[in-house]
Amino acid sequence: MRLDFTNTSMSFIIETLQELLETQDIISFTTINPDIASAQNNTQTIIYNNRHYIYRSYKAWTSLAEILFCTMKTPKILDNNCVEIILVKLDTQNSFHTKTVEKEKEKYGVDSSFFEIDKMQEPSFIHYYKEALKNVKVEDRKNILNLGINGGDEFQVIKDILDIKKYDTLNLLGIDYSQTAIEHAQSRFSENNVSLLAHDINDIDSLNLEPHDLIITIGTLQSASHNFKTYFMHLIQNYLKKDGAIILGFPNCRWIENEMIYGAKAPNYPYSEQSILYNDVMFCKKYLQQKKFRVTLTGKEYLFLTATSFNKNQ
DSSP: OOEEOTTOOHHHHHHHHHHHTTTOSEEEEEEEOGGGGTTSOTTOEEEETTEEEEOOOHHHHHHHHHHTTEEEOOOEEOSSSEEEEEEEEOOTTSSTTTOOOSSGGGGGSTTSTTTTOOGGGSHHHHHHHHHHHHHTTGGGOSEEEEETOTTSHHHHHHHHHSOHHHHHTOEEEEEESOHHHHHHHHHHOOSTTEEEEEOOGGGGGGGOOOOEEEEEEESOTTTSSSOHHHHHHHHHHHHEEEEEEEEEEEEOEEEETTEEEESOBOTTOSSBOOHHHHHHHHHHHHHHHHTTEEEEEEESSEEEEEEEETTSOO
């Protein structure tokens, strides 16, 4: 049975759908076609052909789908006034977050569900990552270190946005715990200025690395088996030049059936709880500011903290 949500409050809609999703995997309902009233505001009651409607955009419905852990199918046109919205419940257990593997290092390997995720196709990831690269002036950073490089996507973006002559002057070092992920990355980069190592970043000191001009690490430090704050300070003190820059990516999302769902999931909470996330973000921000770095924070599903040293001639 298709529900009628043409003139219904959002609070009622959410409560109704939450109840139905306890027993149903697919739900459909009728609402006003957003295209016939695109200039109206959400929740504004409008009259069209002598009927009262509450206007809502497709963005509102996709946001609702995300909140309910659903995916929204292509709407169906019913008539001149209305469309049918179809929501399909996601399998919350079909996520790399909930899966265990015999070899922990291959939780992120080429055969893992994590490896199937392509963050670079998510607008709110690639846009803010590219903005972060611009913010730190990546073209001026000769030696770049990426911790948790996985399949090499973050280096590929750098290669894509730079002139080839400028790219060739950079030295890029990527480190990841997964051997198969590194092997995949090596197959993508044959150039001499890219080095890729399968190594545990918890044991980074054994590599005897020199400080770098730019450090990039996205979603890695929070998942590694070490004290986040202690490791971060050690990283800045020993592996970042005093006039260097850093890009930190903090996941504020979870992945379900390869869909990026907004909101960090903390242990022992059945809903998104972001205290740990923001505690880590603010610690890094304050620490870097104390070290005379200019710090910015952008992003949505991934928060991008970028820091550039005041010692660097801008």
